[in-house]
Amino acid sequence: MDVITGIEKIIIWKKTSLIRKFLLMTLIVSIQLLIAFFIFYLGGTKNSYVYLELSVIILGGFVLGPLGGALLGLTGGFFLGPVMPADTTTMLMQEKASWLFRLFFYIFTGYISGVVIEYLLNIIDRLSSITLYNPITKLPNKNYFENMTRDYYFDERIAVIKFEEYHKMIENLGIDYATDFINKISDIFVKIFNEKNKNNKEQNVFHLEEDKFAIIFSDSEMKNNFKVVYKTFYKAIKEKNVTYFPSYFIGISPRTGSNTEVLQKAEIARRSARKNLKFYEIYSPELSEQLNKNFDLSLEIPRAINNREFFLTYHPKINLKSGKVEGVEALIRWLHPEKGLIPPDAFIPYIEKTSMINTVTEWVIKTAFFEIKSMEKENINTNFSVNIPLKILENPKIIRYIEAYKRNPLSIYKLELEILERDNVENFKKTASAMKDLKKLGINFSLDDYGTGYSTLSYMQQLPFDRIKIDRMFIKDIENDESMRELVQSTIDIGHTLGMEVVAEGVETIKAVEILQNMGCDYAQGYHYAKPMTYPEFIRWYKDYNSTEKLS
Structure with missing residues (x-):
């Protein structure tokens, strides 16, 4: 029998309605009467068959509780009492003291059996509450x-x-x-x-x-x-x-x-x-297979770093008021020698959970600084952002690495660190202090993927963010879903109330751009403007985009 079903069936006996108990009482009394006839037919109370009546009384006490057991003891004792001969052959009647003793013994036994089963059911009920239900919500566990x-x-x-x-x-x-x-x-x-x-x-x-x-x-x-x-x-x-x-x-x-x-x-x-x-x-079964593949892939990351298989792409950020490019997001990519281009979600989550995140973050920052410096030679003067997990700001080595770029104030002033919102604050004071120290160097901070992870107003108020980025999952339905538009509008209003600029990710149509402009959103990123591009691709796109903007 199933554990849950068995326990619940036992507890149901305890919680049986009065009508059902009355019907059960009637049925058991009828059985007692049949047993009394059976005992009379077999020779009277001199035989050991009287114990059949006692077993029914004990069972009745289990089913109906102390009061029901006592009542069944009374009826059972009466059926085998003054009208029942001790010996039906000679019609010798029982002594009064004998059947009265049996009567009170039956009542006592029925009552005690009911008390015992109620005690046991209470224990079972408490045990089921402990083992089968959550103590806080009382929901099944x-x-x-x-x-x-x-x-x-x-x-x-x-x-x-x-x-x-x-x-x-x-x-x-x-x-x-x-x-x-x-x-x-x-x-x-x-x-x-x-x-x-x-x-x-x-x-x-x-x-x-x-x-x-x-x-x-x-x-x-x-x-x-x-x-x-x-x-x-x-x-x-x-x-x-x-x-x-x-x-x-x-x-x-x-x-x-x-x-x-x-x-x-x-x-x-x-x-x-x-x-x-x-x-x-x-x-889906493919999901399990993919998770296993991703784990195997994570083992190759140290080799990929040494062999320079990683590279950066740049995703432009557009000012929705001026239409100008006012920044790019540097995104890491992996070109595997055998498996080709590896999507970021197949390896980044694993990097974030290991010490490799420090090495990879240093590489991204170093490469981005170098390539942004090269863009200046192409007359492209833009800010750039790098994604980092929040916990990395608790690592003094990374802080010192970033601070080393203050020798080049022009470049470090262009840096923005995008904090992944799926990260929680492990050491709030330490993180807040690190962010404030970096802000003194001119570095800005964005809260990335807002709305999908950790997002208390308390964190947003106390950590010195300059921008919040609304995740693409909220933007993709903004044209057709009124409730989604309300959510996006409330997010923009919250950001502005807290003194932050707001960036919308995943913008793919001109209609979405117009909706966001009317909402007061500050910046947009998405395939409507461009996909993430390699350094040479971005240089060409930027020049073409600027030429188009000047013509318009």
Whole structure:
């Protein structure tokens, strides 16, 4: 028997309605009466068959509790009492003391059996709460999910949602705030996924770990339900006068295989979504294969650095008011000798998790400085930005490396560091201090991929960012989705309120440009203007673009 089903069936006996208990009582009393006739037929109470009546009373106490057990003891004792002969052959009646003793013994036994089973059921109930339900949200937990049995519809899927910054929330805002936050999150999920299916008694929302939930839903509901989730959590959540923007990623898996396997597949998809800064990812066998390939590829990175297989491309940033190129983003690329051009998301996430990030960051900065200096000889005077993970600012070696370029104040003044928003602050004071020291040299900071990762107003207010970059996932639907336009507008307003300029990434059409201009967005990047280009390609594009601008 399934663990969950067994425990729940036992607990159901304890919570049986009064009507069902009355029907059960009637049935058991009828059985007692039949046993009494059976004992009479076999010769009376002198035989050991009277213990059949006792076993029914004990069972009745288990089913109906102390009061029910006592009542069954009373009826059982009466059926074998004053009207039942001790010996039906001679019709010798029982002594009064004998049947009265049995009567009170039956009542006592029925009552005690009920007390014992209630005590055991209370223990089972408490154990099930501890082992099968999350103590904070009272939702069924991972153990419940992995052991449950239920019939699934063919189109059902499992989603795993993890809130990335939960432990940092505890450190920075306290356990009470984090508890209230996670309770509010669970209430939202229950409202969306449980209350919509009130006719379905099954659980659809599960609290797997401190910061992780699982949801069962049908394929037909996915678009509408997750659109609600997206709109809900994009907005700030207010708890105890603290405004917080949740950071989360979703992995989705079809309901194929065991519950444990389904969770593993959804988790693989979630990690892929996090790595690629996507709202959600749907599992496929190819996804697992790709993750394995990416891991193997990461082992080749030291060789690639030594063999100079990396190179930079430049993605222009356009001022939406003047239409001029006012900066470029330097992006690292990898030309593998056997596999050709490797996409950045196949190796950058692995670099960020190792000490190689220091070496690669130094190479990117050094190469960008050199090539920007060369652009000046082509009469191209532009700022440039480099992507770095936030945690690297805690490394004094990197800070000293950047500071060494202050001997060339013209070049260092052009540098902007784009902080990946998927990174959390490990040492807030140290990071803030490092950023302020670099700003004194003239270096600017952008918050990259805003809206996809860690984004509390507290961080944005206290860290000295000059710009925020709205991720392309918000811009791609801006032409046709009114709710997305509202989200982008609110982000622009937040940035301007905090004294920051706003850059929109992933701009691909003139209509999107016009919408962003009307919203007051400051800069745009995207294929509408140009794709990321190598150094020679950018030189040619820049000259052509400037010629076109002058003509227009």
